[in-house]
Amino acid sequence: NDMSQTVKLILSLSLSGSILAGLLLAVKPLINNRVSKAFQYYIWLLVLLRLVLPFSIEESLMNRAFYPAEPPVTISSSAVVNENQGNASLSTDLSVTRKVETGAYNKDHDHTRYFNDLFAQLALYLWLLGTLLSLAFYFGGYIRFVSLLQQSNIPATDEEQALLHHLAGNNSKVKLFRNRFASTPVLVGILAPSIIIPDTEYTPQQLEHILRHELTHLRRFDMGYKWLAVVVTSLHWFNPLMVFIRREINRACELSCDEAVIKNLGAADKQAYGET
Numbered sequence: 001n002d003m004s005q006t007v008k009l010i011l012s013l014s015l016s017g018s019i020l021a022g023l024l025l026a027v028k029p030l031i032n033n034r035v036s037k038a039f040q041y042y043i044w045l046l047v048l049l050r051l052v053l054p055f056s057i058e059e060s061l062m063n064r065a066f067y068p069a070e071p072p073v074t075i076s077s078s079a080v081v082n083e084n085q086g087n088a089s090l091s092t093d094l095s096v097t098r099k100v101e102t103g104a105y106n107k108d109h110d111h112t113r114y115f116n117d118l119f120a121q122l123a124l125y126l127w128l129l130g131t132l133l134s135l136a137f138y139f140g141g142y143i144r145f146v147s148l149l150q151q152s153n154i155p156a157t158d159e160e161q162a163l164l165h166h167l168a169g170n171n172s173k174v175k176l177f178r179n180r181f182a183s184t185p186v187l188v189g190i191l192a193p194s195i196i197i198p199d200t201e202y203t204p205q206q207l208e209h210i211l212r213h214e215l216t217h218l219r220r221f222d223m224g225y226k227w228l229a230v231v232v233t234s235l236h237w238f239n240p241l242m243v244f245i246r247r248e249i250n251r252a253c254e255l256s257c258d259e260a261v262i263k264n265l266g267a268a269d270k271q272a273y274g275e276t
Contacts, residue, residue: 004120010127014236017051021245037256044249048232134234146188149196153177167211174218187214190223209276216257
C-alpha cells in the first residue's frame with residue numbers, strides 16, 4: 001500500500017545516500033590535498049540531495065533492492081467488480097483501521113497482509129515522530145542559544161563597528177556585538193545576521209581576521225547550508241551515519257572558509273590569520 005511504499009522509499013534513499021557518503025569519506029584521504037577545500041565542502045550537497053530526491057523510483061539501483069521487478073498483472077473487469085463488492089483491498093490509501101472496517105482483509109486468511117500494513121503504518125508514524133523530535137531538538141536548542149546570547153550582548157565600539165561596515169559594505173545589515181559568555185566568534189541569524197565575539201581585547205589585525213572569516217560565512221550563506229544538512233539528516237534520524245555527515249559538513253565548512261579568506265593574503269598575513 002501507499003504507507004509501505006513510503007517506508008521503502010525512505011529506506012532506499014537512506015541507503016543510497018549512505019553509500020555515497022561512505023564513498024566520499026573513503027576517498028577523502030586521497031583528495032585532501034589535491035582538490036580545493038571548497039570542492040570538498042560543496043560535494044556534500046550531492047549527498048544531501050541523494051537523501052531526499054529519488055532520481056527514479058523504478059530505475060534507481062538502490063530502489064531495486066526494495067522494488068524487485070515484477071511481471072505486469074492484468075485485472076479483468078469482472079475481477080474488479082468482485083473485489084469492490086466483497087473485498088476493499090484495491091483501496092490503497094486507507095489506514096489499517098479503516099481497511100478492517102471496510103472488510104479489506106476478509107480474504108487475508110493468514111493475516112500476512114494485515115500485519116504488513118500494520119507494520120508499515122507504525123514504521124511511518126515512528127519515522128514522523130523521530131523527525132519531529134530531531135527538528136525540535138536542533139531548532140529549539142538554536143533558539144535557546146541565540147536567546148541567551150541576546151540577553152548578554154553588548155554593542156561593539158564605534159571603531160569596531162566602523163571596521164565591520166568597511167569590510168561588509170555600508171549597505172550590509174550585519175551587526176556586531178561583544179558577549180562575555182561567547183567562547184569563540186559566531187555568526188547567528190539569517191534574516192537579521194549578527195556577529196558575536198568574545199568580550200576580550202583584540203588587536204585591529206586580529207579583529208579584521210575574525211570579521212573577514214565570519215563575513216565569508218555570511219556571503220556564502222553557510223548557515224543556510226548547515227540548516228539544510230540539519231533538516232535532511234533529521235529526516236534520516238534512524239541512520240547513525242547522519243552524525244558523521246553533519247560533522248564532516250561543519251568541518252569542511254570551516255576549512256573552506258579559511259581557504260577563501262587567505263587565498264589573496266601574503267605569507268605574513270596568512271601566518272597572522274592562522275595565529276588568530
